[in-house]
Amino acid sequence: MMNRLMKKSAGYCGLVLGFTMIATGAQATVITSESNAYALGVDLSVEVNTVAVAQASLTLPSMLQQTAPGAYDMSNTAISVDASVGATFAGLQDADVFASTGVFNGQITSDVDGGNGSRMTTGYSEVNGLGSNVFDTTFPLDLSALLSVNSTTLNSYSEVSGDWGSFTAVGSSIIEDLSIFFLGSQVDLLSEGITADVLAGATPNFQLIDFNGIAGLDLILNEQNSTCSMSGFCSMEVNALRFAFEGVSLLDAGIDGLINGELIIGHSYAEMTSMPTAPVNAPAALGMLLMATAISVMRARR
Numbered sequence: 001m002m003n004r005l006m007k008k009s010a011g012y013c014g015l016v017l018g019f020t021m022i023a024t025g026a027q028a029t030v031i032t033s034e035s036n037a038y039a040l041g042v043d044l045s046v047e048v049n050t051v052a053v054a055q056a057s058l059t060l061p062s063m064l065q066q067t068a069p070g071a072y073d074m075s076n077t078a079i080s081v082d083a084s085v086g087a088t089f090a091g092l093q094d095a096d097v098f099a100s101t102g103v104f105n106g107q108i109t110s111d112v113d114g115g116n117g118s119r120m121t122t123g124y125s126e127v128n129g130l131g132s133n134v135f136d137t138t139f140p141l142d143l144s145a146l147l148s149v150n151s152t153t154l155n156s157y158s159e160v161s162g163d164w165g166s167f168t169a170v171g172s173s174i175i176e177d178l179s180i181f182f183l184g185s186q187v188d189l190l191s192e193g194i195t196a197d198v199l200a201g202a203t204p205n206f207q208l209i210d211f212n213g214i215a216g217l218d219l220i221l222n223e224q225n226s227t228c229s230m231s232g233f234c235s236m237e238v239n240a241l242r243f244a245f246e247g248v249s250l251l252d253a254g255i256d257g258l259i260n261g262e263l264i265i266g267h268s269y270a271e272m273t274s275m276p277t278a279p280v281n282a283p284a285a286l287g288m289l290l291m292a293t294a295i296s297v298m299r300a301r302r
Contacts, residue, residue, distance in 0.1 A: 029164045031119050032274075033121040033273070034066070034270075035066065035121050037123040039078075039105055040059065042085075044057075044098055044245065044260070044262070045260050046135070046259050048257040054085075056085035061104050068114075069114035071110055072109065073109045077104065080100055096133065101131045103129055107122075108123050109121070118162055118163045122158065122159045126154070126155040133147070134263060135147070135259060148180065149241070150181075151177055156171075156238040157173070158238045159236065160236055164276045165231040165232075170236065171236045171238040173222045173238055175199040175221065175240055178241075183253070204224045205223055211243075216245060216248040217248050218244040218246075220241075223242050231274075236269070240267075241264070242265075243263040
């Protein structure tokens, strides 16, 4: 009697094992993520006779950056009354290579926790009351800044969401009340093709080469760079406004030199990667179940 009970129990275990093998055959996904954001990014250098004599490099607020797994929701703010980088040229001319005022905000989030299923990762930045000057001479000449950028509100947003094989990327930016000055003269944005729709983010990667006729100065609005070419990786980067300087002359600003680098206002970035676990093949799982069932029946009959 005891032997029969043990044989039947072994049979039942075979059935349970068979069903378990099918249950574990479902596909699962492990996801990692990264995001970063800053409202203002400056990387400028001034050259005189091919020698770098002054540099300005900063981000406001300090760049937020985080990776997962390990869900996160982080933000920071910087209130700038006068964030400036100054220099003296040829022992005579003083200038701020860069100066800016405003309220600068950044935020990054992710719900990636190492588990399975769809997830989302985001980056967001915002500037309120922006006033930025590039190369503003101060003494003994008191000239208007080479370039001034002003805006009441400017933001950018990057998002990646989904799962293995179904990632999607979303990017957007908004610029309100934008005004740009070159050596104290306001640029007619409409004549440059910068319409209300462009400022509202309706046209990704709107680019102007040699902006306002200034050789080497390019302007890109709502810049979006996305890579989602593989089933297991997707990224989105957004720069609401980016000025690229490539050998821009400073003669009109009182210096026989060149300025290189970039000014980014409203930066956000998000990415996610995934890796599917190896699922048990369904026909194989069914075969294992039938085999386990047959063995169970045979043992029960004995």
